[in-house]
Amino acid sequence: MRRGYFGSFGGMFVPELLVPPLTELEEAVVRIVPDKKFEQDMDRICREFVGRPTPVYHCRNLSRELGFELFLKREDLAHTGAHKINNTVGQALLARHMGKTCLLAETGAGQHGVATATAAAMLGMDCIVFMGALDVERQSINVHRMELMGARVEPVQSGTRTLKDAINAALRHWIAHQQDTHYCLGSAVGPHPFPLLVRRLQSVIGRESRDQMLELSGSLPDMVVACVGGGSNAIGIFHPFVQDRQVQLVGVEAGGSGNPGDYHSATLSMGSPGVLHGTHTFLLQTAEGQIMPSHSVAPGLDYPGVGPEHSFLKDSGRARYAVVHDHEALQAFRLLSRKEGIIPALESAHALAWATSGKERIKPGSRVLINLSGRGDKDLDIVRGQMSHVGDGVSDV
Amino acid sequence: MHHDNILTSKIQGAVSSGRKALIPFVTAGFPSREAFWDVILELDGEGADIIEIGVPFSDPVADGPVVENASIRSLEQGINLDWILEGLSEHRRSLQAGIVLMGYFNPFLQYGMQRLARHGKETGVNGLIIPDLILEEAQPYLELLQEHGPAYIPLVGLNTAAERLQDYARLHPPFVYLVSVMGITGTRAGGDQVLRDKLAQVQETFDCPVALGFGLSSRDQLEHIIDLVDAVVVGSALLTHLDEGKSPGQFMRSWLV
Numbered sequence: 001m002r003r004g005y006f007g008s009f010g011g012m013f014v015p016e017l018l019v020p021p022l023t024e025l026e027e028a029v030v031r032i033v034p035d036k037k038f039e040q041d042m043d044r045i046c047r048e049f050v051g052r053p054t055p056v057y058h059c060r061n062l063s064r065e066l067g068f069e070l071f072l073k074r075e076d077l078a079h080t081g082a083h084k085i086n087n088t089v090g091q092a093l094l095a096r097h098m099g100k101t102c103l104l105a106e107t108g109a110g111q112h113g114v115a116t117a118t119a120a121a122m123l124g125m126d127c128i129v130f131m132g133a134l135d136v137e138r139q140s141i142n143v144h145r146m147e148l149m150g151a152r153v154e155p156v157q158s159g160t161r162t163l164k165d166a167i168n169a170a171l172r173h174w175i176a177h178q179q180d181t182h183y184c185l186g187s188a189v190g191p192h193p194f195p196l197l198v199r200r201l202q203s204v205i206g207r208e209s210r211d212q213m214l215e216l217s218g219s220l221p222d223m224v225v226a227c228v229g230g231g232s233n234a235i236g237i238f239h240p241f242v243q244d245r246q247v248q249l250v251g252v253e254a255g256g257s258g259n260p261g262d263y264h265s266a267t268l269s270m271g272s273p274g275v276l277h278g279t280h281t282f283l284l285q286t287a288e289g290q291i292m293p294s295h296s297v298a299p300g301l302d303y304p305g306v307g308p309e310h311s312f313l314k315d316s317g318r319a320r321y322a323v324v325h326d327h328e329a330l331q332a333f334r335l336l337s338r339k340e341g342i343i344p345a346l347e348s349a350h351a352l353a354w355a356t357s358g359k360e361r362i363k364p365g366s367r368v369l370i371n372l373s374g375r376g377d378k379d380l381d382i383v384r385g386q387m388s389h390v391g392d393g394v395s396d397v
Numbered sequence: 398m399h400h401d402n403i404l405t406s407k408i409q410g411a412v413s414s415g416r417k418a419l420i421p422f423v424t425a426g427f428p429s430r431e432a433f434w435d436v437i438l439e440l441d442g443e444g445a446d447i448i449e450i451g452v453p454f455s456d457p458v459a460d461g462p463v464v465e466n467a468s469i470r471s472l473e474q475g476i477n478l479d480w481i482l483e484g485l486s487e488h489r490r491s492l493q494a495g496i497v498l499m500g501y502f503n504p505f506l507q508y509g510m511q512r513l514a515r516h517g518k519e520t521g522v523n524g525l526i527i528p529d530l531i532l533e534e535a536q537p538y539l540e541l542l543q544e545h546g547p548a549y550i551p552l553v554g555l556n557t558a559a560e561r562l563q564d565y566a567r568l569h570p571p572f573v574y575l576v577s578v579m580g581i582t583g584t585r586a587g588g589d590q591v592l593r594d595k596l597a598q599v600q601e602t603f604d605c606p607v608a609l610g611f612g613l614s615s616r617d618q619l620e621h622i623i624d625l626v627d628a629v630v631v632g633s634a635l636l637t638h639l640d641e642g643k644s645p646g647q648f649m650r651s652w653l654v
Contacts, residue, residue: 003533011534012531016554017576020556158462158465168456171458175459275502277458289506289507290455291503
């Protein structure tokens with residue numbers, strides 16, 4: 001009866017007009033994804049196009065300084081520079097098997113839009129990306145990248161003109177164009193079956209990591225840490241470890257500036273359950289159920305909702321969720337760049353900061369696996385702007 | 398059976414007097430907080446059979462720009478469910494029309510469905526239209542609404558399959574709302590035969606009146622299907638009309654022929 005639920009979270013809170021395409025997608029996930037042909041195509045694309053498996057890297061320099069063993073799952077080395085591509089090539093391939101000719105996507109900062117445009121170009125599909133008009137202005141390079149790969153970028157003028165409005169616009173477009181269009185949702189959010197589908201496609205991160213950790217260190221990690229906006233990179237690395245009860249799972253949310261009254265994106269830590277974008281999950285909302293604006297220095301974490309499975313993992317106690325503020329993420333960004341020669345995405349820097357900021361007492365000698373979900377080249381402008389606020393007197397460890 | 402519901406009898410009353418029931422939709426607090434209840438009273442006085450009051454939401458995913466902007470304006474003026482229900486308890490006795498609240502699920506959920514059922518009934522709300530609360534997700538609340546509160550009114554579309562129509566029909570709603578377009582409120586294009594076929598199927602499946610809505614901007618659009626329709630919902634066109642400073646009565650007269 002409770003189809004598409006994780007405990008009391010999830011579901012399919014959509015207009016009736018979206019039930020047929022969601023049901024069609026649900027059936028396709030069951031029928032096509034486990035099929036041998038699909039699996040083979042997916043393996044080949046992951047290997048030859050995405051660049052999988054991505055390595056796990058043991059950060060020797062930082063481990064020495066921090067007193068615990070720090071490992072990074074290098075999703076930043078995947079094609080287009082982040083884990084987003086795992087989801088888009090999978091959904092694009094699925095859509096092709098379903099006979100769809102057009103991929104539809106929403107995007108905030110543009111990373112998922114670029115990953116969708118990439119998958120569409122590779123598979124010869126049309127691509128339309130809805131992007132908040134404010135984001136179009138802020139992320140002109142990504143708009144250009146999408147257009148280079150043949151996508152049509154539609155600026156969204158409604159609401160706060162950011163990611164959540166782009167999702168609204170994409171859902172509306174899908175209602176009118178469901179015959180030939182697949183909605184390639186960018187995170188483990190939204191109505192059933194998206195949270196399950198996206199988890200399935202992103203779980204490759206956790207499956208690889210689990211094997212690689214066993215091979216590298218002879219045992220499972222003590223902790224797996226990932227940043228959580230919508231939560232797709234986190235659910236992707238968490239899921240294959242959920243049965244390993246001894247492995248702690250830590251999701252890190254974006255606390256924004258941390259100043260009282262400022263907007264933030266710490267949905268699980270500071271929000272309450274409600275319904276947005278088709279799913280029952282934790283939200284940033286007023287007492288009257290109006291959705292509040294969110295904010296983070298990391299554009300990919302800037303979302304007032306979260307994937308329903310994270311709400312369930314929080315509620316059930318299997319995972320815990322912590323908050324890292326902008327300035328801590330910026331410090332971790334610099335730290336990893338300088339000590340290990342890896343420039344992390346600001347999103348991933350939140351996960352890193354949780355472990356390296358010293359706020360959290362991590363037992364000496366423990367093995368901490370962090371999902372480095374993306375590379376930071378895209379964030380250099382933001383970081384250059386922010387560093388002047390943070391100042392140079394900040395110690396690195 | 399819900400057939401003793403005032404919403405059913407309002408529509409049947411119009412039909413038996415040889416016309417289509419008219420259901421204007423106005424977002425609460427539109428065109429302004431001060432003018433809203435006068436608009437409702439005037440619509441009622443001009444013969445609205447049922448009035449749909451839109452409950453504003455920050456993220457109205459099934460609506461077009463006109464309704465979305467009305468929703469944003471309404472929120473900016475501090476309109477919420479309390480304001481709407483208080484206004485209803487003041488004005489309900491002066492209104493002849495059936496009253497339906499239409500809004501997205503989250504504001505209702507946060508208000509509390511029990512509380513909504515109780516206060517809705519007390520203030521004379523006869524029905525609820527919740528576009529993002531499909532049958533499966535409505536299950537936990539159907540009994541509550543059936544026994545105590547306003548009726549759950551299903552929205553179905555041109556792409557709703559026959560079996561699903563039957564599932565909704567088994568709820569015996571006071572009326573069913575057919576969305577006439579494969580898009581969003583306030584836009585419409587072609588496909589009259591598809592619409593006609595679906596209307597016929599909905600009429601056959603449900604034992605209640607059928608209302609048609611979304612994207613109706615003038616009566617002329619109804620020409621080829623009018624025989625299959627019991628009631629007509631007009632929203633975006635009315636909001637645009639009101640926003641131009643024109644009177645509700647003038648709008649009603651252009652539709653009530």
